[in-house]
Amino acid sequence: MDLRPAATALLEGEARALLTRLDRVTPFALHETMVPAAAPSAAAQSAIERFLMEGRARLRGRVGAYLEWLDGPGGERDPEWQQHQFSLLRWEFNSVLTHFDLFQSAVTQRSERDIGVQLAGLDVAAVDALTTPGTPLADPPPIVCYLARGPGGAIRRVHTRIPGGGRSPVSLIRIPRERMVGYGIGSSLVHEVGHQAVAQLGLLGSLRPVLYDIERHARTAAERTAFRYWGLTLSEVLADLFAVGKLGIGGTLGLMAVVSLPRRLVLAPALDDPHPFPYIRVRLSCAMGDALYPHPQWRELSALWATLYPPRRAPRELRALTGILERSMPRFVRLLAGHRPPSLSGARLADLMPRSSRTPALLLARYRRWVRQPALLRTAPPTLVFAVLGQARAAALITPEEESRLLGELITHWALSSTLDALDGAAAAPFRGAGNCATSHDGAADNRQPIAAHQAERSALDSR
Numbered sequence: 001m002d003l004r005p006a007a008t009a010l011l012e013g014e015a016r017a018l019l020t021r022l023d024r025v026t027p028f029a030l031h032e033t034m035v036p037a038a039a040p041s042a043a044a045q046s047a048i049e050r051f052l053m054e055g056r057a058r059l060r061g062r063v064g065a066y067l068e069w070l071d072g073p074g075g076e077r078d079p080e081w082q083q084h085q086f087s088l089l090r091w092e093f094n095s096v097l098t099h100f101d102l103f104q105s106a107v108t109q110r111s112e113r114d115i116g117v118q119l120a121g122l123d124v125a126a127v128d129a130l131t132t133p134g135t136p137l138a139d140p141p142p143i144v145c146y147l148a149r150g151p152g153g154a155i156r157r158v159h160t161r162i163p164g165g166g167r168s169p170v171s172l173i174r175i176p177r178e179r180m181v182g183y184g185i186g187s188s189l190v191h192e193v194g195h196q197a198v199a200q201l202g203l204l205g206s207l208r209p210v211l212y213d214i215e216r217h218a219r220t221a222a223e224r225t226a227f228r229y230w231g232l233t234l235s236e237v238l239a240d241l242f243a244v245g246k247l248g249i250g251g252t253l254g255l256m257a258v259v260s261l262p263r264r265l266v267l268a269p270a271l272d273d274p275h276p277f278p279y280i281r282v283r284l285s286c287a288m289g290d291a292l293y294p295h296p297q298w299r300e301l302s303a304l305w306a307t308l309y310p311p312r313r314a315p316r317e318l319r320a321l322t323g324i325l326e327r328s329m330p331r332f333v334r335l336l337a338g339h340r341p342p343s344l345s346g347a348r349l350a351d352l353m354p355r356s357s358r359t360p361a362l363l364l365a366r367y368r369r370w371v372r373q374p375a376l377l378r379t380a381p382p383t384l385v386f387a388v389l390g391q392a393r394a395a396a397l398i399t400p401e402e403e404s405r406l407l408g409e410l411i412t413h414w415a416l417s418s419t420l421d422a423l424d425g426a427a428a429a430p431f432r433g434a435g436n437c438a439t440s441h442d443g444a445a446d447n448r449q450p451i452a453a454h455q456a457e458r459s460a461l462d463s464r
Contacts, residue, residue, distance in 0.1 A: 003079055004075065004076070004077075004078075004079055005075075007079035007082055007083070008070050008074075008075045008079075008082065011070060011082050011083065011086045012067060012070050012071075014086060015063050015066055015067055015070075015086060015089065016067070018059075018063055018089065018090070018093050019060065019063055021093075022056060022059060022060065022063075022093070022096070025052075025056065025096070025097070025100055027049050027052070027053070028045070028048070028049065028103075028104075028107045029045070029049065033111045034107075034110035034111045034116050035116065035117065036419050036423075037117050037120060037412075037415045037416045037419045038110040038111070038116030038117045038119065038120050038415065039110060039120065039419070040107070040110070040120070040123060040142070040144045040170075041123060041127075041142055041143075041418070041422070042422055043142040044123070044142035044143065044144050044170050047142050047169035047170050048103050048107070048144075048169055048170060050169065051099070051166070051169040052096075052099055052100060052103070055095070055096045055099055055166070056096055058092075059089075059092055059093060059096050062089060062092065063089060066085060066086070066089055069085075070082065094164070095163075095164030095165050095166075096164070098163050098164035099162065099163075099164055099166065102162060102163065102164075102172075103144075103172075105146060106144050106145075106146035106172060107144075109146050109147060115147065117411075117412050117415045117416075118180070118408070118411050118412065118415070119145050119146060119147070120414075120415035120418070120419070121382075121410075121411030121412055121413070121414040121415035121418075122145040122173075122175065122185070122189055122411065123143055123144060123145050123415075123418075124382060124414040124415065124417075124418045125186070125189060125382035125383065125386070125411070125414060126143045126145060126171075126173060126189055126190075126192075126193050127140050127143055128381050128382045128383050129189065129190045129193045129242075129246055129382070129383045130143070130193050130196060130197055132197075132352060135201070135343070135344060135347075135352065136200050136201060136343050137197055137200055137201070140171075140196075141158035141159075141170065141171050141196070142158070142169070142170040142171065143170065143171045143172075143173060143193075143196075144170050144171070144172050144173070145173045145174075145175055145189070146172070146173070146174060146175070147174075147175055147176070147177045147180070148174045148175070148176060148177070149176070149177060152174075152176060153173070153174055153175055153176055153179070153188045153189075153191065153192050154173075154174040154192065155171060155172065155173050155174070155192040155193070155195045155196060156168050156171070156172040156174075157171055157195060157196050157199050158170055158171040158196070171196050173189065173192045173193070174192075175188055175189060175192075176188070179254075179257075179258065182254075182257075182393070182400055182403050182404055182407070183247075183250040183253050183254045183257070183386065183389065183390040183393060183403070184254045184257045184258065185254075185386075185407065185411075186247055186250060186251070186254060186382075186383070186386030186387075186390065187243055187247060187250060187251050187252075187253070187254020187255055187257075187258070187386075187390075188254060188258065190242060190243045190246050190247055190251065190383065190386070191239045191240060191242070191243040191251075191255075192239070193242070194238065194239035194240070194241070194242025194243055195235070195239050197242055197352075198235065198238045198239060198242070200343075201341055201343040201344065201352075202341060202342070202343050203238055203339075203341055203343075203349070204234060204235060204238075206339070206341040206342060206343075207234060207238075207336075207339055207341070208231055208234060210335065210339070211227050211230055211231040211234065211335075212231060214227045215227040215228050215231065222324045222327070222328075223328065225321070225324055226324050226325055226327070226328035226332070227328065227332070229276075229321075229325060230325075230328070230332050232271075232274065233273075233274055233275060233276045235274055236274050236275045236276065236281075237276065237284065237336070238336070240255065240281065240284070240285050240288070241288050241336060241349075243255070243285075244285050244288050244289045244292065245288075245292055245350075245352070245353030245354075245355075245358075246353065246354070246358075246383045246386075246387070247358075247383065247386050247387045247390055248289065248293060248358045248360065248363060248387045248390060248391055249289060249297060249298070249301065249360070249390055249391055249394045250386055250387055250389065250390015250391065250393070250394070251285065251289070251390070252282065252285040252286055252289055252298075252301060253301075253390055253393065253394060254390070255281065255282060255285050256282055256305065259278035259281060259282065260308075261278060263309060263313060265278065266278040266279050266309045267279050267309060267311065267313065267314040267318060268314075268318070269318065269321065278309075279305070279309050279311065279314075279322065280322060280325050280326070282302070282305045283302050283305060283306070283326065283329070284329060284332075284333075286298045286299070286301050286302035286305070287302070287329050287330070287333045288333055288336065288337075291333045291334070291337050291350070292337065292350060292353055292355060292358075293355065293358055293359050293360060295359070295360045297360060297394060301394075336349060337349060337350040338350065354383075354384075357384065358387055360391055363387055363388050363391035363392075364391055364392065364395060364397070366384075366388050367388050367389070367391065367392045367397060367398075370388065377406070377410060378410070378413055378417075382410075382414055385407075385410055386407075389403050389406065389407065
């Protein structure tokens with residue numbers, strides 16, 4: 001019996017069913033109910049929607065071509081081959097849904113009361129933390145923050161591969177819900193932003209050969225062990241350096257809050273973990289802070305941490321490793337601060353940090369001025385606010401309750417101000433007239449053809 005007609009009819013129906021399911025996947029702009037102040041930046045929204053629409057348009061084209069093929073020469077092919085071609089379509093169909101789900105949780109949270117606006121404010125703070133004029137960080141990518149359960153923050157950097165294939169159109173930062181208190185917010189956020197900065201500056205590629213060379217030419221086994229360990233954990237160390245460089249002691253205090261775990265976890269290194277084990281990680285953060293902003297506070301905080309988690313309580317092997325790492329720490333920190341990556345055109349890594357405005361004395365002086373003139377708080381950059389309030393907490397000049405209240409108000413203010421600025425900019429932009437030609441950020445003509453969108457998607461875009 002010839003089963004080709006039955007196979008062709010079955011697979012045609014399945015392919016058409018894929019299209020009906022695909023048509024139900026609409027742009028976020030059609031079904032999210034967030035208030036304007038909670039929305040991701042226009043650049044982030046545009047990048048996400050364009051990425052998803054491109055995937056759906058490409059899949060519709062492939063399904064249409066498959067149906068035409070079935071109606072023509074494909075109808076004469078072996079059913080096994082027809083099924084093989086359909087299975088490839090289903091694979092791409094599931095990838096399109098995976099991409100939608102990847103961004104849905106981040107966008108849907110913007111509809112939650114209060115949380116949505118807070119996330120938009122964190123977007124603003126993240127961009128402020130990354131933007132560094134005169135460097136490859138001068139023009140940051142779109143950033144979208146979202147909350148997740150569990151203790152771990154994370155970042156999916158822009159242009160990195162995502163599940164289902166393709167590359168992320170935005171930098172997607174996950175913040176644990178339990179860190180939405182006090183200086184823990186800023187420390188976690190800027191640490192994750194640091195990973196984006198490390199990638200854009202190519203720091204791993206420029207620093208790892210230096211560490212490997214030290215390890216290879218080490219004169220003692222201890223030195224070799226230390227620099228092998230620093231090489232294994234370099235990515236997280238650089239993100240911590242970014243956090244303490246931008247936030248001062250608030251970055252280290254936030255780290256301490258995150259890794260305040262049972263002693264067996266704080267004093268237990270895992271050889272396959274890219275993070276330094278918590279005890280040494282906090283001690284290293286204090287050492288990096290002291291190198292960037294010298295002050296007795298760093299040694300005091302480091303000693304306090306050693307009191308909270310006495311290394312003598314660790315197993316003998318770990319005590320030996322801890323001693324090796326601590327003895328190598330001054331040299332390692334000098335190497336980090338003085339490193340001159342090609343991306344910075346001769347400048348040192350320490351020069352990337354706003355050192356002229358983050359010394360403990362200046363931060364405390366600014367806090368006292370803000371107490372007298374509270375309106376100045378709203379005009380300061382977000383990372384400076386995090387740094388000042390973190391320094392005030394360290395000096396016991398502000399209570400945890402007051403810090404949390406102030407940060408909540410300011411994060412909301414950043415979201416609202418950013419929204420109003422964007423609306424003002426849109427209202428002031430000249431009408432571009434008919435045609436498909438837009439102007440890119442550098443003023444050059446952008447002649448990209450519009451994406452072939454489904455009717456529902458065209459209606460959504462036309463209404464915006």
